[in-house]
Amino acid sequence: MLKWNQKQTVQISALLIAVSFVLMKWLGNEPVTIALMLTTSAVAGVSIFKKAIAALRYRIIGIDTLVTLAVIGAIAIGEYWEAAAVTFLFTLGNYLEARTLERTRSSIRALMDLAPDIARVRRDGGETVVSPEEVRLGEVVIVKPGEKIPVDGTVIEGNAYVNQAAVTGEALPLSRKAGEMVFSGTIIESGYLLVSAERVGNNTTFARIMHLVEEAQDNKAKAQKFLESFARYYTPAIMLLAALLLIVTRDVHLALTILVISCPGALVISTPISIVAGIGNGAKHGILFKGGEVMEKLGAVRAIAFDKTGTLTEGKPTVTKVTTYGIDELTLLRHTAIGEAYSEHPLAAAIVAEARLRNGGPIQGMAEQVRIITGQGISFLYQGRAYYVGNRKLFAHKGWNTEEYEAYLQSEEQQGQTVIMVGTEAGILGMISIADTVRSGAAKLVTRLRAQGISNMTMLTGDNGRAAQAIAGTTGLDACYSELLPEDKVHILKRLAHRHGSIAMVGDGVNDAPALASADLGIAIGGAGKDVAMETADVVLMGGDIDKLSYAVGLSRAAARNIKQNISFALLVVGLLLTGVLLQTVDMSIGMLIHEGSVLLVILNAMRLSRYGRITNKRET
Amino acid sequence: MSHMTFQLETVSCPSCINKIEGMLSKTKGIQRAEVRFNTSRVRVEFDGNIVSSSGIGAKIEKLGYRVLSGM
Numbered sequence: 041m042l043k044w045n046q047k048q049t050v051q052i053s054a055l056l057i058a059v060s061f062v063l064m065k066w067l068g069n070e071p072v073t074i075a076l077m078l079t080t081s082a083v084a085g086v087s088i089f090k091k092a093i094a095a096l097r098y099r100i101i102g103i104d105t106l107v108t109l110a111v112i113g114a115i116a117i118g119e120y121w122e123a124a125a126v127t128f129l130f131t132l133g134n135y136l137e138a139r140t141l142e143r144t145r146s147s148i149r150a151l152m153d154l155a156p157d158i159a160r161v162r163r164d165g166g167e168t169v170v171s172p173e174e175v176r177l178g179e180v181v182i183v184k185p186g187e188k189i190p191v192d193g194t195v196i197e198g199n200a201y202v203n204q205a206a207v208t209g210e211a212l213p214l215s216r217k218a219g220e221m222v223f224s225g226t227i228i229e230s231g232y233l234l235v236s237a238e239r240v241g242n243n244t245t246f247a248r249i250m251h252l253v254e255e256a257q258d259n260k261a262k263a264q265k266f267l268e269s270f271a272r273y274y275t276p277a278i279m280l281l282a283a284l285l286l287i288v289t290r291d292v293h294l295a296l297t298i299l300v301i302s303c304p305g306a307l308v309i310s311t312p313i314s315i316v317a318g319i320g321n322g323a324k325h326g327i328l329f330k331g332g333e334v335m336e337k338l339g340a341v342r343a344i345a346f347d348k349t350g351t352l353t354e355g356k357p358t359v360t361k362v363t364t365y366g367i368d369e370l371t372l373l374r375h376t377a378i379g380e381a382y383s384e385h386p387l388a389a390a391i392v393a394e395a396r397l398r399n400g401g402p403i404q405g406m407a408e409q410v411r412i413i414t415g416q417g418i419s420f421l422y423q424g425r426a427y428y429v430g431n432r433k434l435f436a437h438k439g440w441n442t443e444e445y446e447a448y449l450q451s452e453e454q455q456g457q458t459v460i461m462v463g464t465e466a467g468i469l470g471m472i473s474i475a476d477t478v479r480s481g482a483a484k485l486v487t488r489l490r491a492q493g494i495s496n497m498t499m500l501t502g503d504n505g506r507a508a509q510a511i512a513g514t515t516g517l518d519a520c521y522s523e524l525l526p527e528d529k530v531h532i533l534k535r536l537a538h539r540h541g542s543i544a545m546v547g548d549g550v551n552d553a554p555a556l557a558s559a560d561l562g563i564a565i566g567g568a569g570k571d572v573a574m575e576t577a578d579v580v581l582m583g584g585d586i587d588k589l590s591y592a593v594g595l596s597r598a599a600a601r602n603i604k605q606n607i608s609f610a611l612l613v614v615g616l617l618l619t620g621v622l623l624q625t626v627d628m629s630i631g632m633l634i635h636e637g638s639v640l641l642v643i644l645n646a647m648r649l650s651r652y653g654r655i656t657n658k659r660e661t
Numbered sequence: 662m663s664h665m666t667f668q669l670e671t672v673s674c675p676s677c678i679n680k681i682e683g684m685l686s687k688t689k690g691i692q693r694a695e696v697r698f699n700t701s702r703v704r705v706e707f708d709g710n711i712v713s714s715s716g717i718g719a720k721i722e723k724l725g726y727r728v729l730s731g732m
Contacts, residue, residue, distance in 0.1 A: 091725045098684040098724065103676040138673035145699060258697035272679065303676050309698070316699040 046087075050135045053084035057128045064121060077120040081111055084127040101279070103303040107632075113296040114628060125629035126300060133636025140643040144313060144650060148253060148320040154206040154225045155250065159190035161237075172224070173241040181235045189226050192239035192246075195219065200231030207245055208326050208583040248574065249582070252330065253323050257316050259331025263603060264311035271308050274614075278302035294624065301617045301631045306638040310606035313642060317649035318599035325653060326582035327592045328566070332603075334578045337561050338593060339600035343540035344494055345533060347555070348501035348508060349386075350548035351565055351586060352515055353476035357386050359394035360457060363448070364470035370398050372470045376429055376462050378405040379420035383412055387460060390474050413437075417460070428463045431504075435461060442468065456510030458503060478511055481587045486516045488590040492597075496540050500529045500555065529555040546586060563589065595652055602649050606642045613638040662692060663709045667718060670727040672701040677726065684724055688712065 044052065057080045063073040085108070092104040107130050114123040159172045162180040172190035175181060180196065183189050189202070201213040206225035213229045216222055222235055225246030241247065279302060286295035315332035322329050329335050346352050362369045377395035380388035381403070395403055407420040407427075416437065417430015428434060432449070435442050442449075442461065445468060452459045457473040486497055499520040501508045508522035521532050529552070537543040537560055545552070545559030556562030556577050564577030565584060574580050581588050617634055620626030626634070672678070678696045681703060685694035690711025695704045705717055718728045 094723060094725045095680055095684070098687060100680050100683045100687075102680040134673065138671065141673050142671065254700055257699040258702070268678075275679075305676065308676070308678070312698050 046131075046135050046138070049084065049087070050132050053080055053128045053131060056080040056083060057124055060121070060124055069120070074120050077124040078115070080124040081115070081120075081127045084124075084131040085111060088127065088130060101275070103305070106275075106279070106299045106302055110296045110299045110628065113292060113299075117292050119293065119628070122628040126632045129629060129632040129636055133632075133639065137636075137639055137643060140640065140647065141313070144317050144643060144647050145320070148257065148316065148323060151206070151253065151320075151323050152250060154188070154227075155246070156188040156190040156224055158187075160184075160187075162234075175237050175240045177237055177240065179237050181237055183228050183233050183235060185228055185230050185232065187228055189222050189224055189228065189233070189235060190240075191235060191237040192221070192223050192244045193235040193237045194221055195233050196236050197234040198232045200233045201229045202233075203227045203229050205326075207249065249323075249328065252328055252574065252580075253319065256319050256329055256331045256334075258312070259333065262333060262336065263607065264315075264332065267307055267311060267607070271304055274304055275302050278618075293628070294621070297621050297626070297628045297631055300628050301621060301626075301635055303635075304610065304614050305635065306610035306613055306642045307607070309639065310610045310642050311603050313646040314599055314602040314606055314649060317646045318595060318602070318652075321650050321652050322592065322595055325588065325591060325595075327588055327595070328574070328580040328582060329592075329596075330578050330580075332599075334561065335596045335599045336603075337542065337596075338544065338563075338579060339596035341542055341544045341561060341593075342494060343496040343498075343536055343543045344489065344589075345498045345500050345536060345543055345545045345555075345559070346517070346586075347545075347547035347552045348499055348503060348511060349476060351546055351552075352482050352499065352511060353478050355386075355476065355548065357390040357458070357474045357476040359390050359472055360475045361452070361473035362394075362470060363473075365468060367469050369470075370395075372462060373398060373472070374403050374405070375422055375427060376460075376472065377403050378422055379407045379410060379418055379427055379429060382407065382410040382420070383418055387458065387474050388418075391460070391472060394472075425464050429460060431460065435463065445471070450506065453504055453506030454510060456507045456514070458507050475507075478514055479585060481585065482515045485586055485590055489593065490516075492590060492593055494593065496536070498536065500524055500532060500545075502526075526552075526554050530558045533559050546589065563592075591653065595649075598652050599649055602646060606645055609645070610638060610642060663707055663714070665705050665707070665714045665717065665731055667703045667705070667721060667731045668729045669701045669703060669721065670729055672696065672698060672726065681721060681724060681726065684720065685717070688717070688720060691717070 060076045088104045089108050092108040095102045111123045156172045159170050159175045160182045175191050195218050199217050202216045203213045204226045207223045224244035282295045282298040319329050349355050364372050373395040377392045380391045407422050410420040412418050416434035419428050449459050452473050457475045460472045462469045497517045499512050499517050501522050502524050505522040508520045512520035542560040544561040545555050546563045547556050548565045562577040563579040566574045566580035681696050682694050685691050691707045693706040721728050
């Protein structure tokens with residue numbers, strides 16, 4: 041038997057049906073015309089019939105079975121043209137659907153293609169090429185221009201411009217040199233690097249992202265679950281209707297036509313196809329959606345709560361001002377740093393870094409009896425003197441009166457500073473103001489979100505009220521809740537969700553895990569090594585910054601709209617086809633044409649989502 | 662209970678989902694079967710004592726869908 045692929049089958053049956061049509065118009069239904077029409081049905085139908093039989097073996101009725109039944113019926117009642125047209129249109133439709141589906145899914149495929157395929161490692165004194173999974177931890181990987189970095193690791197030698205689009209969605213190449221991190225799946229555009237492998241194979245950031253994207257595509261949205269159960273009942277119901285009509289009206293042609301339109305194909309794929317296009321678009325822009333339902337939710341959200349440190353701010357506090365009383369600034373910083381070196385608090389790190397910078401090198405000296413008092417500060421002994429470093433609470437606890445410094449503290453805090461007081465038994469020696477820089481894009485983002493209709497934006501932070509207020513003010517947020525413990529954040533989120541219908545929480549995922557999990561929608565600033573955030577959140581902004589949040593909101597809205605359009609269009613088609621067939625204005629081949637056409641239109645509509653950012657970007661520039 | 666995910670060649674028609682899921686859920690020993698349309702994968706939960714994973718793969722092939730790999 042001749043074996044054709046799908047494309048050849050479509051081409052040959054197209055030729056056959058065209059000739060049949062000409063013969064029919066020219067000669068009428070002569071034996072030669074009929075023979076040609078039957079050949080068309082056979083050529084186009086053979087794979088349909090085969091599938092129908094395979095399914096029947098398991099007593100399952102699929103669309104192939106229905107089409108086969110309709111074609112056999114049509115031939116039996118002498119409607120040869122209908123039989124040929126239906127098989128041809130069905131085959132053509134399937135072929136076009138497969139092609140367009142392929143294109144819709146291609147943006148995700150393109151991402152998968154970024155997976156590295158070889159690794160050049162230094163082994164046994166030479167250079168060996170192995171597959172990326174075979175690289176051992178700690179091995180030195182050599183990456184040359186144009187090659188993909190096969191592991192996550194630290195650069196130990198070399199200079200290069202690296203395109204990190206695979207991990208961050210950012211296409212501008214970044215300069216990378218010794219001591220800096222690079223990621224698997226990113227590409228060296230120029231230069232070369234020697235990288236010490238820290239994560240390989242399935243543990244690399246890229247592999248994790250790929251895994252999440254794969255899972256997300258088929259994470260069914262609510263609408264989809266509903267439609268699938270609808271389709272499950274619709275098809276048997278229509279078949280029953282066809283049988284009833286046959287018994288009541290004795291009109292075989294009508295009953296067969298009903299069979300042809302009984303599978304609501306456009307309806308079944310209306311949601312998944314929009315979702316795959318949306319998720320693909322997001323992934324290309326460094327936004328990871330964990331499924332269709334997440335897009336539906338983000339599209340509907342009107343209130344967003346932000347974490348402060350690491351989300352609205354850079355998350356790297358620095359010393360901005362030192363004020364001293366009877367001691368020079370460097371000495372104050374040095375003595376403070378000697379004690380703070382024992383603390384892991386980010387503010388302590390800021391003081392140590394500043395002291396080293398001003399000292400021009402590491403600080404010498406040993407502190408003794410270091411006590412860390414959580415939420416207050418530390419105390420320690422240095423050269424026989426007791427030092428106290430911390431906030432108001434620390435000194436209030438010790439019964440000191442810091443009333444005279446209150447005005448200074450408040451004025452600093454109003455400017456968004458966190459002030460650390462340093463004292464000995466003799467009194468306060470000085471004040472160190474520390475601030476975290478607000479991310480450059482934060483204010484712009486808030487403005488854009490507001491323009492998109494996000495009416496309520498708040499900040500949740502554990503920091504002091506005045507500093508929080510200052511940051512909320514500069515970024516243009518509606519409100520801020522400060523001095524919160526993690527469980528307070530959860531309570532406030534519940535209240536806000538109650539007031540605004542639903543709420544999204546944006547955080548960097550380390551200390552915000554409970555908040556991210558308890559919000560209707562958790563959005564994590566993810567990327568580089570922030571695995572916990574990536575796993576717990578519903579949406580991950582891969583670039584490590586919040587700028588893309590407004591794009592994510594816009595894309596989600598576009599996806600939600602796209603799904604709605606697809607569903608309403610598909611429902612409309614189902615309704616019209618059914619009415620048309622019952623009123624006998626739609627016959628078998630027209631019914632098939634409309635059915636296949638509607639499936640294609642739904643896919644094409646979803647493809648618009650793949651192009652989402654391109655259109656809006658143009659409009660903005 | 663065992664899990665298995667089969668990678669099929671691209672599934673393009675929407676009715677394939679119902680067909681494959683229907684066939685598998687009627688098979689003895691299979692608890693749950695889910696066709697993932699966008700990735701063309703089938704995830705099956707089954708009792709290894711009653712059916713084997715290769716048996717499930719063969720059944721899918723017999724229905725007319727090529728199985729590229731099982732994992």
